[in-house]
Amino acid sequence: MPATTRKGKAKSASSGDGDNPSETEAIEAADDRSGRARKPSKKQAEINEDKQTAVKRKLEAMQKEYKKLKQQAKKLKTSKAGSKTSESAGNASESSSESSSFSPESEEEDETVATTRKHQSADATARLAVCHFRVIARLRLAVHRLRATARLPVHRLRVNVHGRAVSFVTSASWSFAISPLLAYCTRPLTLAPLATTLLGPFIIIPTPFIPTAPPSPLALPPIITITRPLPSWPLIFEQPDHLGAPPPALPAQAGQPPTGDLKDPPFLHGRTPTGKPKAGDYEAHVNKMIVRACHQYEVLIATEDAFPDLGTQDGWATQVWTDTCKRTQVFYKLTERVEKIITGRDSHARGGLRDKIRPHIAATYGFVTDGSERAKGANRERYRFLLDCDASKPEPVFHYKDVESRSGFAHNVLILRALQDHWFADGTSPGIKYASQFSPIREVTLALVFTTIQFCLDQWADGTFNKHHMYTEKAYKSQYDMHLRHIRDWCAMDVNASRTVRQRLYDRARRASGAAPVTAPCPGLSDSSKERLRAELAAQAAACDSDAEENA
DNA sequence: CCCATTCGACTCTTGCCAGT
DNA sequence: ACTGGCAAGAGTCGAATGGG
Incomplete structure (x- = not known):
C-alpha cells in the first residue's frame, strides 16, 4: 500500500510494522503528547470536574422538582377520583393491581397509569385500558432490555400490533411517545402478536408521532403511523424468489x-x-x-x-x-x-448518474477542451450563461431544450439521455423493473438529473475541466432543493399537462430501452354489448325453464 | 475566560480493481 | 461491460491545548 496521508490511518499503518523501534517510540511519545489518548492538564481536569459536578447538581435539582410536581399531580388526581362512580373506581383498582405485577420503576409507572386512566371515561374504554396497560408493561420491559443491551438512552422501536407494524420513539418520558399509539387503539391490544425490534439509535424528529389520519372512535383505526414520509410502496416486484439455498434452520x-x-x-x-x-x-x-x-x-x-x-x-x-x-x-x-x-449506497446512486452524464457535457453545451486562454474564457462565459449566474435570482437554463430562447422546460437532449443511460439501459434496468416508481418520471428524478448536470457544469466553472470538484451532499443538497422547487412550480402550473409530459418522457425512455410497452388493461364488454347479451342470457334461461317443464 | 489552533477519529465520495 | 468491494483522499467534528 502506498504511504497514506490519511491522518487516522497513518498511525496504525506505521505502528503496524514494529521493526523500527525508534519510529515506534516516537509514535508512542506522540500518543502521549497529543490526541484522544493524551491526558488533560491539571487545570483542564479541574475545569472538567467542575463542569461535571455542576451538571450533576443541576440534574439532581431537576429530579427533585419533578418528584414534587408528580406528587402534586397525584394528590389532584386522587381528589378527582373520589367524585367518580364506584364502577370506574373498580376498574381503576383493577388496573392498579395489574401495575403492581409489572412495575420495576415506579416513576415511569405513574406516567403509565396516568396515560391508562385517560382511557377510563367509559365502560368499554376502561376494559381497553387494562389491556393497554399489559401491552405497555410488556413494551416497557422490552425497551428496558434493549436499552440495557445497546446502552443507548433513546431508541426508535417498531412494534407489531395486531399484525401491523407501528413505529414510535421511546424517550426519557416514553409514555408520551406511546400515548398517541394508545389513543388510536379502540380495541383491546393482545399480547400474543406483540413483538419489539430495535431499529437503531434515536434520530431527532421534529414532529413526534403525528397520526396520519384523524382517529375514529367507532371504526377499527388505522394504527400504522410512521414518523417519516415513506415512499409510495409497494414497489412492483416479480414473483417471490429464493436467493440461494437458505440454511437448514x-x-x-x-x-x-x-x-x-x-x-x-x-x-x-x-x-x-x-x-x-x-x-x-x-x-x-x-x-x-x-x-x-x-x-x-x-x-x-x-x-x-x-x-x-x-x-x-x-x-x-x-x-x-x-x-x-x-x-x-x-x-x-x-x-x-x-x-x-x-x-451507504446513496452516494454511489448519485455518482453513477454523474458518471453517465459527465461524458456528454462538453459536446452538449459546447465547452472547448483545447486548454487555450481563449477557450477558457469562452467556457467560463458559457458556464455563467447556463447557470444564469449574473441574475440576482439565478434560474439555470441548462435543462431547456433550447437554452438560448429558454423553451422546452426539462427537455434538453441530455435529460433524456441521462434517463436512458442510467435507468433505462435495457429491459432489466431499474426504470423497467420498478416501473411504478418511474412512470411518469417523477419530479424528484428530474431534480436529481438537473442537480447532477449542474455538478458536471460546475466542474467547468473556471473554464477548464476540474476533476477535483466533488459531488458532495453538503454542496449540492441546496441546489437539489432549488431544482425540485422549480420543477414543482412548473408542474403546478398545469398538473395534467405536466404529468402527460413526464409520462411521455417515461414512454420514450422505456421505448429506447427495448422493453415491451406497458399493455393497457384488457377492456371489458361495451355497455351496448352488455345490454344485448343480458337480454340474450335471459331469453336462454327462459327457454331452459320451458324445456324443463315440458320434460316433466 | 475566550478564541484560534492542532490533532485524531470519523464520514463521505471517488476511483480503481477483481470477479462475473 | 457491469457490479460490488476496497482503500485513498478530502472534509468534518469534537476535544485538548495554549496564548492573549
Missing part, C-alpha cells in the same frame, strides 16, 4: 413473516467480521438479499428523495429490508451492520 421461518423476535442474519462461516461492513460478510443467500435491498434503496434515492436525511434513510432501509425478506420468504432482523451497508 430457516425453512421453519419461511412462508409467514414470523411474529416473534427475528434472528440476526448469519455471518459467513459463523465468524463475526471486522472492519467496514459489506455484503460479503454474510452467508451467500443473505449477501444476495443485501444486494437486492441496496438496489431498491438506490431506486428510492432516484425517485423519492435524492438527498434523504438520516431518519428517512433509516426508514427506507427498514422498508427495503422488510420487502426483500417478504419477497425471498426468509426473515432476518435488520441489524445495524446491514443497515449501514444499505444506506
Whole structure:
C-alpha cells in the first residue's frame, strides 16, 4: 500500500510494522503528547470536574422538582377520583393491581397509569385500558432490555400490533411517545402478536408521532403511523424468489413473516467480521438479499428523495429490508451492520448518474477542451450563461431544450439521455423493473438529473475541466432543493399537462430501452354489448325453464 | 475566560480493481 | 461491460491545548 496521508490511518499503518523501534517510540511519545489518548492538564481536569459536578447538581435539582410536581399531580388526581362512580373506581383498582405485577420503576409507572386512566371515561374504554396497560408493561420491559443491551438512552422501536407494524420513539418520558399509539387503539391490544425490534439509535424528529389520519372512535383505526414520509410502496416486484439455498434452520421461518423476535442474519462461516461492513460478510443467500435491498434503496434515492436525511434513510432501509425478506420468504432482523451497508449506497446512486452524464457535457453545451486562454474564457462565459449566474435570482437554463430562447422546460437532449443511460439501459434496468416508481418520471428524478448536470457544469466553472470538484451532499443538497422547487412550480402550473409530459418522457425512455410497452388493461364488454347479451342470457334461461317443464 | 489552533477519529465520495 | 468491494483522499467534528 502506498504511504497514506490519511491522518487516522497513518498511525496504525506505521505502528503496524514494529521493526523500527525508534519510529515506534516516537509514535508512542506522540500518543502521549497529543490526541484522544493524551491526558488533560491539571487545570483542564479541574475545569472538567467542575463542569461535571455542576451538571450533576443541576440534574439532581431537576429530579427533585419533578418528584414534587408528580406528587402534586397525584394528590389532584386522587381528589378527582373520589367524585367518580364506584364502577370506574373498580376498574381503576383493577388496573392498579395489574401495575403492581409489572412495575420495576415506579416513576415511569405513574406516567403509565396516568396515560391508562385517560382511557377510563367509559365502560368499554376502561376494559381497553387494562389491556393497554399489559401491552405497555410488556413494551416497557422490552425497551428496558434493549436499552440495557445497546446502552443507548433513546431508541426508535417498531412494534407489531395486531399484525401491523407501528413505529414510535421511546424517550426519557416514553409514555408520551406511546400515548398517541394508545389513543388510536379502540380495541383491546393482545399480547400474543406483540413483538419489539430495535431499529437503531434515536434520530431527532421534529414532529413526534403525528397520526396520519384523524382517529375514529367507532371504526377499527388505522394504527400504522410512521414518523417519516415513506415512499409510495409497494414497489412492483416479480414473483417471490429464493436467493440461494437458505440454511437448514430457516425453512421453519419461511412462508409467514414470523411474529416473534427475528434472528440476526448469519455471518459467513459463523465468524463475526471486522472492519467496514459489506455484503460479503454474510452467508451467500443473505449477501444476495443485501444486494437486492441496496438496489431498491438506490431506486428510492432516484425517485423519492435524492438527498434523504438520516431518519428517512433509516426508514427506507427498514422498508427495503422488510420487502426483500417478504419477497425471498426468509426473515432476518435488520441489524445495524446491514443497515449501514444499505444506506451507504446513496452516494454511489448519485455518482453513477454523474458518471453517465459527465461524458456528454462538453459536446452538449459546447465547452472547448483545447486548454487555450481563449477557450477558457469562452467556457467560463458559457458556464455563467447556463447557470444564469449574473441574475440576482439565478434560474439555470441548462435543462431547456433550447437554452438560448429558454423553451422546452426539462427537455434538453441530455435529460433524456441521462434517463436512458442510467435507468433505462435495457429491459432489466431499474426504470423497467420498478416501473411504478418511474412512470411518469417523477419530479424528484428530474431534480436529481438537473442537480447532477449542474455538478458536471460546475466542474467547468473556471473554464477548464476540474476533476477535483466533488459531488458532495453538503454542496449540492441546496441546489437539489432549488431544482425540485422549480420543477414543482412548473408542474403546478398545469398538473395534467405536466404529468402527460413526464409520462411521455417515461414512454420514450422505456421505448429506447427495448422493453415491451406497458399493455393497457384488457377492456371489458361495451355497455351496448352488455345490454344485448343480458337480454340474450335471459331469453336462454327462459327457454331452459320451458324445456324443463315440458320434460316433466 | 475566550478564541484560534492542532490533532485524531470519523464520514463521505471517488476511483480503481477483481470477479462475473 | 457491469457490479460490488476496497482503500485513498478530502472534509468534518469534537476535544485538548495554549496564548492573549
